[in-house]
Amino acid sequence: MSTGTSAKEYYPLTAAQKMHHKWILDYKTQQVSGVSVVASLQAPLDFGLLKKCIELEFQRYGCMRIRFTKPDAKGEVKQYIVAKETRDIPIRDLSGMSMQDADNLMQQWAYETFDGDDIPMCDVTMMRLPEGYNGFFIHMDHRLIDSCGIVVMINDVMQLYTHFRFGSAYPSDLADFEMVLEKDLKRANNEKRFAKDKKFWDDQLDALGEPLYSDIQGPSVLEEARKKHGNKKLRAADIELKELFVAVKDYVLEPEPTRNLMDFCMNHQLSMTNLLLLGIRTYLSKVNDGQEDITIENFISRRSTHDEWTSGGSRTIMFPCRTVISADTDFLSAAYEIQNIQNKIYMHSNYDPALIEEEMRKRYHTPEHTTYESCYLTYQPMPVKLDNPHLANISQHSKWFANGAATKKMYLTVSHTPEGGMNFSYHYQTVHLEEHDMELLYYYMMRILFKGIAEPDMSIGEIMESI
C-alpha cells in the first residue's frame, strides 16, 4: 500500500468532519465513525474489470484518498489527499453461505476500526455472495464520506463497469473534491456570514431560553439526571459514553401509505423531513406529559449544487430543530412551524453546530456530557439503488451496516425502498432501550402522522389523546 505524497496540501476539517471527529475523541474509538455498505447484483460479474473500475474510482473520487495527520495535543488533526492509492482490492467468496450468514459476517466487518495516522481510511472488497449475487463491500470513515456520497460512488463504479463491459456512455466527470473542500472552508471563514449565522443561533436562545430534554422513555430519564447532578432544575440529561452497543430495527411502510404521506407533503408544499420531525416531536410530547418545548437533532445533507452532489466528502451535518408548539395548534400549522424553522436553519447550515453547544454550555452551565436531545433523524430522499439503465432489470441486494457503536440514544434513518415504500431504520443504544421501545415509537409515529394527514385541522393535543 503506497502513496504518492509529493506537495501535499494540509486542510483543517470542515464542520461536518469535525462533528464525527469530536465523537471519535469523546467516545475514544474510531468505530463511531465507521460507515459500511454492500452493493450487489444477481448477475455474474467480471471481477477483473470490476477491480479496474474500483481502482479508477479511487482516482475519480478524491475523498476516497483522504488521510489524517497525527492528532496534536488537543486531539485535532489535519487532512490531506494523497495523489494515488495503489492498494489491493481483495475478493471474498461467501457464495456458499446463506444470505443471512453473509450479511452477519459483513456486519462484523462493519465493526472494524481504522486505527493509525496517515493511513488509508477506506477499504473496498469485491464480493461473491449467496444466491448468485456479486458486488462489493465498502467500509469507510465517515469523515471521508456520507451516505449520499456513497450512493454516488456506487453508481459511478457501476457506470464505469457498464461502460467498459457494454459500451454505454462513459460517466461524466465528478466534481473535484479538493476544490469543493476549499470553497467550503473559504465560506466557513467568511466573517460576515459567520456573524449572521451566529446571530441566528444566539437569537433562538435569546427568544426561547434554555432547551428542555425530552426522552423516548418519558420524563423519568430527566428526573434521574436531576437526582444524579443534585440539581432539581437541570434541563439536560446524561449522554451514554461507555455502553455504546447499538441494535437496529427496521420497519417498512408499504407503498400505498407512503404515497399518502408524499401526496400530503406535495399538496401542502411540505417537505417529508418536516412531516417526520412533527411525527417524532408529537410522540415525544405525548410521552413527556405534553411537553411543548421539544428539540430533535436533524441531519442535513448540504448537497445542493452539482459540484456538491458529485464531489463526495462528508457534508451531512446535524442541527437542533427546536420548536415550542402548544397542544391547541392544529397539525398543519404545526408542520408549517417546523418547516419555517427548518428553512431558516438551512440558510444558516454553514455554521459549526459545536459552537451552538458551546454557547449553551456558556449560558446555562450544563454539566459535561449532557444533552437536550434523545432523538436524531436523517431523511434520505435518494434510494440506495444502482441507478443504471443497463442494470434496471437485475435484482439487487444492497444493505447498510451499523458501525455497532452509537453516539446517540436513538437515531432514525428514513429512506425510500425500491418498491416505493419507506424504510424506517431505528438504531438504538441497547443499554437503555429495547426493541419494544422502537416498536412503540414506530407505531405511535405512524398513528400520529396518518391521523394528522387525514385530519390536518385537528389539534396536536387532540391527536395525542386520540391515538
Next chain:
Amino acid sequence: MKQEMQFKTIVAQYCEVKPEEMTNEMRFREDLGFSSLDFMSFLGELEDTFDVELEEEDALQVVTIGEALELLDRLVEE
C-alpha cells in the same frame, strides 16, 4: 444585464436548466426542482456573491426567478 447573467449562472449550479433558457416566470421549486435546502443554500450564496443582506421573511416569499431578480435589484440598489 451582467448581474442577471451572474444570478442565472448561480441558479444553474442548482438545477438542470441552462442560464440562457431561464425565464422570469420559472418557479424555483416546481419548474427548477429546488428543494427547501437548495433554495435556502442558494439564497446564502446570493448574499455572499452580491454582498447583500436578505430578510429571511422576504426571501421566503420568493417563488419565481423574476421575483428573486427584483428582490436582488432592490437590495443591490439599497
